[in-house]
Amino acid sequence: MSTLDIARLPDAVAKIVAAAVPATVVLRVDRLGRLLEAHGDASTVKLSGLGTGKSVFSQLPMLEGSDLGDRNHWACIDNGAGHAVDVDTVPGELDDAWIVLVSVEDRRLAQQQQQLAANEARLMNQRQQKLVDQLVAARSELELRRREAEEALTDKTRFIASMSHEFRTPLTSVIGYAEWLSTALDDTAQRQSRAIVRAGRHMLSLVNNLLEQAQLETNQASARPDCIALRDLVEDIAAIMAPLAAEKGLAFAAFVDPQLPERLVIDEMRVRQILINLLGNAVKFTRTGSVQLNLSSQADQLHIEVADTGPGIAEDDKGRIFTAFKRLEGSQRQVGSGLGLHITLQLVKLLGGSIGLDSEIGRGTKFHVRLPYQDAPAEIPAAASEPAAATTGQHLLLAEDDPDLVQLLQLYLARAGYVLTIVDNGRDAVSEALARQPDLVLMDFNLPIVDGLSAACQLREKGYSGVVVALTGATLDDDRLQAVEAGFDGFIAKPIRMPELMATLQALLA
Numbered sequence: 107m108s109t110l111d112i113a114r115l116p117d118a119v120a121k122i123v124a125a126a127v128p129a130t131v132v133l134r135v136d137r138l139g140r141l142l143e144a145h146g147d148a149s150t151v152k153l154s155g156l157g158t159g160k161s162v163f164s165q166l167p168m169l170e171g172s173d174l175g176d177r178n179h180w181a182c183i184d185n186g187a188g189h190a191v192d193v194d195t196v197p198g199e200l201d202d203a204w205i206v207l208v209s210v211e212d213r214r215l216a217q218q219q220q221q222l223a224a225n226e227a228r229l230m231n232q233r234q235q236k237l238v239d240q241l242v243a244a245r246s247e248l249e250l251r252r253r254e255a256e257e258a259l260t261d262k263t264r265f266i267a268s269m270s271h272e273f274r275t276p277l278t279s280v281i282g283y284a285e286w287l288s289t290a291l292d293d294t295a296q297r298q299s300r301a302i303v304r305a306g307r308h309m310l311s312l313v314n315n316l317l318e319q320a321q322l323e324t325n326q327a328s329a330r331p332d333c334i335a336l337r338d339l340v341e342d343i344a345a346i347m348a349p350l351a352a353e354k355g356l357a358f359a360a361f362v363d364p365q366l367p368e369r370l371v372i373d374e375m376r377v378r379q380i381l382i383n384l385l386g387n388a389v390k391f392t393r394t395g396s397v398q399l400n401l402s403s404q405a406d407q408l409h410i411e412v413a414d415t416g417p418g419i420a421e422d423d424k425g426r427i428f429t430a431f432k433r434l435e436g437s438q439r440q441v442g443s444g445l446g447l448h449i450t451l452q453l454v455k456l457l458g459g460s461i462g463l464d465s466e467i468g469r470g471t472k473f474h475v476r477l478p479y480q481d482a483p484a485e486i487p488a489a490a491s492e493p494a495a496a497t498t499g500q501h502l503l504l505a506e507d508d509p510d511l512v513q514l515l516q517l518y519l520a521r522a523g524y525v526l527t528i529v530d531n532g533r534d535a536v537s538e539a540l541a542r543q544p545d546l547v548l549m550d551f552n553l554p555i556v557d558g559l560s561a562a563c564q565l566r567e568k569g570y571s572g573v574v575v576a577l578t579g580a581t582l583d584d585d586r587l588q589a590v591e592a593g594f595d596g597f598i599a600k601p602i603r604m605p606e607l608m609a610t611l612q613a614l615l616a
């Protein structure tokens with residue numbers, strides 16, 4: 107094979123060769139494919155066994171059957187020896203033909219690499235897409251489950267709220283009548299009726315605990331600070347706890363530091379629950395000795411201490427007891443659910459305070475709680491501990507469908523000197539209020555025919571300008587918000603504490 111000399115090639119062949127030198131081999135063959143001459147380095151295109159006069163088709167099988175009298179081009183084909191070549195056939199002038207073979211193995215390898223990389227990229231993309239799809243599906247599934255769980259929780263809270271409403275209405279009658287009787291009976295019957303009041307209030311606190319837990323679970327709880335008489339609260343709590351301690355032969359004592367103000371602003375219901383939960387545990391787990399409650403003021407915070415001489419709590423358990431449903435070994439003999447301290451901790455946090463404990467096994471436990479409070483503003487009058495004097499003569503429309511509660515309210519309101527109109531549904535409340543223009547409408551939320559909220563809206567729309575007060579067992583914050591939006595001026599929660607009701611009415615009508 108001679109070296110490749112472009113000058114000796116026909117123009118059409120030379121053009122092809124010029125672009126590809128040096129990896130080019132040029133063969134001249136007759137029309138039957140027999141080699142006449144060969145130029146270039148045959149090894150660059152992996153050709154061997156060429157011989158003048160011998161057919162090239164056995165080395166170049168892709169040309170077999172093609173008409174060498176035509177000009178043809180094959181791009182990047184296998185030359186039969188596993189080597190990629192571009193092949194051109196150019197007819198010659200003397201019944202011959204030129205075959206130009208250009209090695210394109212590098213190009214093929216690059217293309218193969220590219221193809222491989224492209225395939226891998228496509229595969230990666232597919233996998234990535236699949237993962238993204240799975241992630242998206244898992245996220246929307248999670249979102250769905252979260253929403254379902256939230257809805258279930260909200261439903262549960264609503265259910266508990268409406269159940270506690272159902273409890274509050276009869277409890278108002280139980281506590282209210284017992285309070286009324288305790289001022290009218292002889293000593294023994296007074297003591298008995300006070301026991302009914304205590305039991306009623308204890309039941310109410312259980313209902314409150316239930317509602318509280320449901321609200322805390324759905325983050326619906328918020329602090330509701332109010333002006334309270336701390337000593338009255340402690341007396342109430344002591345009246346519940348002292349008999350329970352006495353039943354077990356435990357000494358019970360409650361001290362209020364005289365430095366503490368008579369009245370202060372704090373969320374009474376939550377403080378009451380914290381005290382009942384801690385004292386309830388102290389009495390429950392202590393077999394002999396005493397339970398003590400101490401209230402003092404330290405660094406402008408209310409400092410509550412509940413100390414007992416019970417079994418004590420080991421160092422390792424001190425953190426764990428605040429976990430929901432966690433009960434320590436040995437506690438199973440006592441009734442309980444393991445929720446009390448969990449709720450207590452959340453309530454303390456809700457009020458911006460802190461809780462801790464000192465304890466020694468066999469010697470007892472002392473829980474301490476610190477809660478911020480504000481001093482009561484001077485202009486807030488103390489709630490009357492006795493029903494207000496009968497001096498008003500003001501006209502009051504009472505809309506309430508529970509006949510027992512109506513009778514009880516009648517007793518107190520009539521004694522206070524109010525002139526009463528009574529209706530038992532929302533539709534009559536609206537028509538009577540518009541016709542008689544009372545000074546104040548005291549209206550239950552859950553009234554038949556037209557409910558209290560809609561009735562209040564209608565009253566405001568139709569121009570009633572007197573005071574409208576809601577009377578309700580509903581205690582959720584958004585119930586209160588709805589009441590304000592509907593046009594209520596005040597909100598009295600059931601069970602109604604009569605002295606508070608009288609004070610509120612007096613304040614609103616002043």
Ligand code: ADP
Binds near residue numbers: 448
């Ligand atoms: P419960 O009283 O319903 O069991 P709590 O959440 O109130 O649930 O208390 C959790 C656990 O902490 C109790 O089961 C008990 O093991 C322990 N504990 C709470 N208070 C005391 C106490 N004063 N003395 C000893 N152990 C207590």
